[in-house]
Amino acid sequence: MQTSRRTRTADQTPAIHRTPKQPSMIRRSARWIARRRTALLSSALRGAAYATGAGIIGLGFYVIRQKI
Secondary structure (H helix, E strand, O other): OOOOOOOHHHHOOOOOOOOOOOOOHHHHHHHHHHHOHHHHHHHHHHHHHHHHHHHHHHHHHHHHHHHO
């Protein structure tokens, strides 16, 4: 019977130490949005409310100006 010339250390798989890759810009942006979803939604809603209010006031002044 033939003996193997391999040593015990050769049979063991070496541990590979890799540095973690930095996530892509899209993945980082998606994670940032997911973490701040409620803050972003409330801010968007507030902006829409302000824009609607300003539009109504502007339209009101336009109508008043046309009647004068």
